[in-house]
Amino acid sequence: MSFLKRMKEKLMGSSKTEKEELLDQTTEEQEVVEHSTNEVEEITVDSTKKIEPETVEQEKEIEEDNQQKEEKNKRGFSAFSITEKFKSGLAKTRDSFTSKVNDLVARYRHVDEEFFEELEDLLLQADVGMETVMELTEKLRFEVQRKNIKDTEGIQALISEKLVEIYEQGEEDITELNIQEGDLTVILFVGVNGVGKTTTIGKLAHRFKKQGKNVLLAAGDTFRAGAIDQLQVWGDRVGVEVIKQSEGSDPAAVMYDAIRAAKNRKADILICDTAGRLQNKVNLMNELEKIHRVISREIPSAPHEVLLALDATTGQNALQQAQIFKEATNVTGIVLTKLDGTAKGGIVLAIRNKLHIPVKFVGLGEQMDDLQPFDSERYVYGLFADALDEQIAKTEE
């Protein structure tokens, strides 16, 4: 089975299970469940052969179907809106990928140096970075030799397999957050300026709120003009309380207050914002260490998660960011933001490979529910899509 088919199946398969789960939850009437899932299954079976637009159409049909059932209307819609979110955010990566990969295969029937060079270029343009690309092609060359692979047909699956291997290195793919059930969980956000920390916090708060958690936000960016207001707007939007002090106050003091407040209000989750800082500013990194220290002093096991917000447009400097922020605050995960643009953030492969920091979420837009758990296979697949588009367009010319 080709790489593409497997990928497609994986993608469609996963969305199918999601849909099924959601539908199961939201619909009680046997009839509707059967009806919808049947249709969904149909799509999944079909999807390996059929192209995207048809699937979209069919899903729209289902949507309409559901809307007809007045009682189920609202809940049914929410299930679909999530699927739609996936679709629009990752539309580019899924857009009739099949034919394009086949095109590349057609152009490169043989696995030769030229093929490898082209592959290298594709990955470099996704900001994967020289070292990781070299590591991958080395592995590939070895495998190709060992298995005596001559034509490109067989190498497709291998590429994605090896990429995921480089990313995961045998470690389990952990996207789950370390949530303390029945106790306060503290999540600290760190990162350089303008990567989308505050926005991501808003989205994450919304996510927890939907799960029925009692969420509190701490406005730890006391430096940038308007930052506290920005978090407050998100707080109002999502409907959670924001613990804040005036601009220019000590962020560590804000954290102290926030933890006290969270304990008093018996909150489940406390999400702490911090000011953006460039990783080479020693004083600011010391300040961050202090914030971390104050949190740990109040709750020894906290912060339970330290999430580094990383802009997908960032190039190789992201590696330094991850390393230095990890030294200062023991980063436990990455949120890759702004992935809805054309940038790929390929450097996360190197970050995971070298520093063992997994990506936990990806940001796909500015709306409240534009935050999705990271899926390494889906991501690796997305690395190629755009660049392939371009190449194929070029060949067609």
Add this chain to the structure above:
Amino acid sequence: MAFEGLAERLQGTINKIKGKGKVNEQDVKEMMREVRFALIEADVNLKVVKSFVKKVSERAVGQDVMKSLTPGQQVIKIVQDELTDLMGGEQSPIKFATKPPTVIMMVGLQGAGKTTTTGKLANVLRKKYNRKPLLVAADIYRPAAVKQLQTLGKQLSLPVFSLGTDISPVEIVRQAIETAKEEHHDVVLIDTAGRLHVDEKLMQELKDIRALKEPDEVFLVVDAMTGQDAVNVAESFDEAVGITGVVLTKLDGDTRGGAALSIRSVTQKPIKFVGMGEKMDALEPFHPERMASRILGMGDVMTLIEKAQAAVDEEQAKALEEKFKTQSFTLDDFLEQMSQVKKLGPLDEILKMLPGANKIKGLENAKIDDKQIGHIEAIILSMTPAEKTNPEIINASRRKRIAKGSGSSVQEVNRLIKQFEDMKKMMKQMTGMAQKGKKKMKLPGLDSLFK
């Protein structure tokens, strides 16, 4: 993990060919491979790298590299020259309208630093160009963006035009231009919302704003850390709204900033300013030759020298020099010198600007604590004038008193006095050397600190 600069990269290749009498084409090719690597690691776009390397290797093969005794140096020089040429060109200042108000639009992706840069630019316009800018808050999408600009306006005591977030940006800008005419503001500085270059709806909005009154400048604000995607972003914005210049932000970070080259080569538009910090005065003109060194990872001596020149009072330095020569250097002078070094900024940043400093083992992890200087200050300030001019008289009981007075330990006091004595000795040797006519210090500007 820090990336190697081009010089280090080339070193390996050069060592290999050192034994040979002559460098052949194959060797040049290998060196070009290293150039390619260095540029890609500096985030220069792959396509730009390819055409650049092609150009450089033509020059390298045709030129003296192959005959040169120091081919590595020669290659670096060619690369650096080409880079500087590519990014340079005329340093055009801001273009003002013949009939006010001049309209300047700030555009870019989310989080590039448009609002902060708008504030900084307003400051430059007022201070350097003596203009009366009106800031326009046209970002109605991001929560509290209007508030952010208002806060900056307050800090700078400059007026900010805003109509809240319910009115369309196009209408806001239209009214702002009217207001500027009525109130005689000669520059209208529009802070637009960050947007993805693939977001057609929002890109249309920019076109609509543009259509109101042809802006005199459209600045694309780009994060210096941007990777390969910089090319797509610059191309799309240029196509949609026709940018006239680029502002590169967050260059005070430790990124190589290859995006500068990518953007320049796809848009041909000049980089006009660079953002060097979060404070309102941290906007500086762009220097292509410095950027070239930076992309190649060769340190930034020029900036360091400029910093030193700005921070060091020349007369004071001369007086200090005299004191060294006459051996009348006291702890007071030592303190004075400390505070001058401190003015240069955080010490580890200064070190990073030194070429080769990243090669010194251990230094990369050495976090130099600026607080240390504070301690030293406290200790010296706890001394009596007599002790400061004549440290020899500091005996055990005086040490105890000084330690107590400065909140430090006797050990720390001892260490400081020892440091001071060592330094004096070193100065003595150096002045001796200078008198013999030998080279003093390698760094111009800095030597005035240590002479």
